[in-house]
Amino acid sequence: MLAPHPTIRVRVTSVKQEARDIKLVELGPLDGDSLPPFSAGSHIDLHLANGMIRSYSLSNGPDQANRYLVGVKNEEAGRGGSRFIHERLEVGDEIEISAPRGHFKLEEDAEHSVLIAGGIGITPLMSMSRRLESLGKSWEMHYAARDVENAGFVAELRGFGRKVQFYFRKGSRDISARDRVDLAALIKRAPGNTHFYCCGPSEMIMAFQAATESLPTTRVHLERFSNEQQVEKEGTFTVVLQRSGETLEVCSGQTILEALLDRGFDVPYSCTEGICSTCQTTVVSGIPDHRDMILSKEQKESNKLIMICCSRSKTDTLVLDI
Ligand code: FES
Incomplete structure (x- = not known):
């Protein structure tokens, strides 16, 4: 096991x-x-x-x-x-x-970093801002929340002065706050080798993806709270577990993870919706049908990794390093 x-x-x-x-x-x-x-x-x-x-x-x-x-x-x-x-x-x-892990990594050597946070999405970006500040790096943050009462770390962020811009919804009593992040303007005025980071609700992530579409993917980093993709569980396929040689059928309505757990395998998982990477597994052969929100386009096309909590198979058989 x-x-x-x-x-x-x-x-x-x-x-x-x-x-x-x-x-x-x-x-x-x-x-x-x-x-x-x-x-x-x-x-x-x-x-x-x-x-x-x-x-x-x-x-x-x-x-x-x-x-x-x-x-x-x-x-x-x-x-x-x-x-x-x-x-x-x-x-x-x-x-x-x-133990700590994750795919939302800070590029510490970037010439400049732009951190865009929405709501509770501030948490990983708070860690990044603290790190960039301790390294003496150039950075700026744009933090949107419903209002100041719903925003975290406000006192500390205000201490960073003009590096941090708050955005609260209209009607906020905070006159220093703006009401929306102008992503196109941020990207346009950023120096050439800037890395952009975004964590927030799905509307913000979608707007961020659209605004950064023309940038190299290596300079664009995002983290989601949930998987908005429709995760269908249609179709039956076979999974071969390379280490034990065991075979299991994954039926319609079932995920690979569920099939493994049903069989008594003690595999690691957490979110069960393709956003945390806990269940990431190496693919030995076969072509996964990726449904996760973690792997990059290049990683998905390489067919080397799969999130078994939500992704399925395009081939009749998928051999996994389990
Ligand atoms: S359990 Fe979170 S990505 Fe699979």
């Missing part, structure tokens, strides 16, 4: 109300332990006592060793993970987490 990603036991060292619907949870090592280092933009999975596994981006800078800070928005209409954290998680609780 495949071993799941190892987890780390940590202690909740602080829970703070950061904005109206956002709690900031600080996690620290158990006595004598240390936490693995991380890079700006990484996320961790929290294994909650209610059995849920939820991914959250780290918001502290990677220079702050031995401490993970996650911002959690209470999603009333969500599946219950954020509600559990807001209502039940307390200082002193011990929980399991994954």
